[in-house]
Amino acid sequence: xxxxxxxxxxxxxxxxxxxxxxxxxxxxxxxxxxxxxxxxxxxxxxxxxxxxxxxxxxxxxxxxxxxxxxxxxxxxxxxxxxxxxxxxxxxxxxxxxxxxxxxxxxxxxxxxxxxxxx
Amino acid sequence: xxxxxxxxxxxxxxxxxxxxxxxxxxxxxxxxxxxxxxxxxxxxxxxxxxxxxxxxxxxxxxxxxxxxxxxxxxxxxxxxxxxxxxxxxxxxxxxxxxxxxxxxxxxx
Numbered sequence: 001x002x003x004x005x006x007x008x009x010x011x012x013x014x015x016x017x018x019x020x021x022x023x024x025x026x027x028x029x030x031x032x033x034x035x036x037x038x039x040x041x042x043x044x045x046x047x048x049x050x051x052x053x054x055x056x057x058x059x060x061x062x063x064x065x066x067x068x069x070x071x072x073x074x075x076x077x078x079x080x081x082x083x084x085x086x087x088x089x090x091x092x093x094x095x096x097x098x099x100x101x102x103x104x105x106x107x108x109x110x111x112x113x114x115x116x117x118x
Numbered sequence: 119x120x121x122x123x124x125x126x127x128x129x130x131x132x133x134x135x136x137x138x139x140x141x142x143x144x145x146x147x148x149x150x151x152x153x154x155x156x157x158x159x160x161x162x163x164x165x166x167x168x169x170x171x172x173x174x175x176x177x178x179x180x181x182x183x184x185x186x187x188x189x190x191x192x193x194x195x196x197x198x199x200x201x202x203x204x205x206x207x208x209x210x211x212x213x214x215x216x217x218x219x220x221x222x223x224x225x226x
Binding site: 002004006032034042043044046049091093095097105106107108109110111112114 | 152154159160161162163164167205212213214215216217218219
């Protein structure tokens with residue numbers, strides 16, 4: 001159990017266009033979903049925390065108007081990179097938290113999406 | 119500010135050569151320490167959660183331990199398929215802060 005999928009796995013887009021990445025928890029309902037960004041040979045940087053039916057909480061320095069997060073259900077969250085620029089090229093990874101009792105809950109990660117902006 | 123430091127940055131072992139990875143942390147209010155494995159181009163794979171000092175957990179060749187200031191991931195008789203980046207993260211309410219990872223390479 002605890003499988004998380006992401007789609008697409010790779011996307012190439014032109015500068016100025018928008019890209020949507022989907023994150024789904026396949027066999028459990030996620031209390032919370034998270035979006036991370038990872039640069040080459042670096043660790044994961046938390047971008048935002050998303051709860052179903054409420055606005056996402058963004059980390060300091062992350063532009064909420066550029067990285068739009070929608071958490072429509074307990075199994076689906078989407079990240080839209082708006083007006084993408086080459087500096088937005090990165091590996092984006094989502095995670096879904098499954099747990100009961102006390103937080104922080106164990107997070108299960110998707111396989112990641114490689115975004116390249118040309 | 120929560121800080122997580124992993125050492126060494128990279129570790130090269132021969133198959134069968136046991137070793138340990140370290141994760142030291144300074145957090146206000148540790149609620150859990152997590153270990154993940156990440157293969158290149160993939161998302162992290164959950165390994166362990168430890169909640170209190172003295173706690174230990176095992177899975178195949180891996181054993182994780184926790185003290186008040188650090189955690190160790192012990193790898194016994196590693197195999198080439200254990201090669202990966204191992205990440206630790208500390209959890210506070212609802213959030214994980216990750217270390218930079220240890221890149222483990224096991225040679226046959």
